[in-house]
Amino acid sequence: MAGDKRVVRTDLWISDAFDERLKREPGVSLRVFPVRGNTAAAWDILSSAHVYHVSAAKDELPQEWFARADLLARCPDLLLVSSSGAGYDTVDVAACTAAGIAVVNQAGGNAVSVAEHTLGLMLGVSRRMLEGDRRMRREVGYSREDVMGHEIHGKTVGLVGIGHIGTRVAALARAFGMEVIATDPFLSPEEIARRGARAVSFQELLAQSDFVSLHCPRDASTLKMMNADTFARxxxxxxxxxxxxxxIHDETALVQALRSGHLAGAGLDVWDQEPPPLDHPLLAKDNVFATFHVAGVTHECRSNVAAISAEQIAGVLRGERPPRLVNPEVWPAFEQRRARILG
Structure with a gap:
């Protein structure tokens, strides 16, 4: 209806917690558009949006619905782009900023689930659980010592990034009796210590860690950070x-590091292409524990992320500054546009 603050999302799966929360917000309407099959109907809904809650899944959302400059140009009243996850690969943040559009993500909402998954990958690879499972299904008579692994107790885990998820991983790792070191260009050594790790340089982390675990964003500074040289270190x-x-990691270089025997194994939840092709060389290796970007895909995490997404959107539409603002430099221009568009 006229005068409503209009929130729009795609018809890709989302927890009911999102819709339920926004339905309780006075003066807010929610509409859902189809990402496939009816482009005209989709644009009819999206073009009048004040808020676009966009899927963060870059390989599930058709690219025409990415929040890029061409889409923004067709949505003159758009004030806020809300990513459905901690990442925002489907959002051109610079284009949004230039247009006076705020961008928010849901950083921290997935921390418990992703941290637990990280420890699961560490245990699975170190204890050779996947190898043992596969051999039990195809062989009888092999020795248990053929799949003998290592404890993680007493080992050193190096965290590349110690934000919401890295901090939770540090706590779980310490509970297993591990030493935790970390590098994070945005934090002081004192803050890293407060979050449960000893601060080191990136090169020191590579040299000292029995496990190197990535918890950093993908951007120009981290693209292919893990490459032939860094794996060798x-x-x-x-x-x-x-x-x-x-x-963030070079898949071809990782294959070589595993084939050479320099690395003992890998636990991978994220890929260049998701899901990776069935003939991907990393999937052929028994010492690779592979999952399909599911670290944050739990019932609890999806419900929590949907709820905090809706709460953050509701707050912005009430005039509040959001707690997870990706582009804080946009705020003065955003406030001017919000006053003009919403009154």
Whole structure:
């Protein structure tokens, strides 16, 4: 209806908690558009949006619905782009900023689930659980010692990034009796210590860690951060873990590091292409524990992220500054546009 603050989302799956929360917000209407099959109907809904809650899944959302400059130009009243996850690969933040549009994500909402998954990958690779499972299904008569692994107790885990997820991983790792070190360019050594790790440089982390685990965003500074050179700088026999984003590690270089025996294994939840092709060389290796970007895909996490997404949107529409603002420099221009568009 006229005068409503209009929130729009795609018809991709989302927890009911999102819709339920916004239905309780006075003066807010919610509409859902189809990402496939009826482009005209989709644009009819999206073009009048004040808020676009966009899927963060870059390989599930058709690219025409990414929040890029061409889409923004067709949505003159758009004030806020809300990513459905901690990442925002489907959002051109610079284009939004230039247009006076705020961008928010849901950082921290997935921390418990992703941290638990990280420890699961560490245990699965170190204890060779996946290898044992596969052999039990195809062989009888092999020795248990053929799949003998290692404890993680007493080992060192190096966290590349110690934000919401990294901090939770640090706590879980310490509970297992591990030493935790971390590097994070945005935090002081004192803050890293407060979050449960000893601060080191990136090069020191590679050299000292039995496990290197990525918890950093994918951007220009981190793209292909883990490459042939950095894998070679890891300890021989170390294990590489990532629940961050595809593209931060070079998949071809990782294959070579595993084939050479320099690395003992890898636990991978994120990929250049998701899901990866069935003939991907990493999927052929028994010492690779592979999952399909599911670290944050739990009932609890999806419900929590949907709820905090809706709460953050409701707050912005009431005039509040959001707690997870990706582009804080946009705020003065955003407030001017909000006053003009919403009154």
């Amino acid at each position: 890891m300890k021989k026999g170390a294990i590489f873990i990532t629940t961050a984003r595809g593209g």
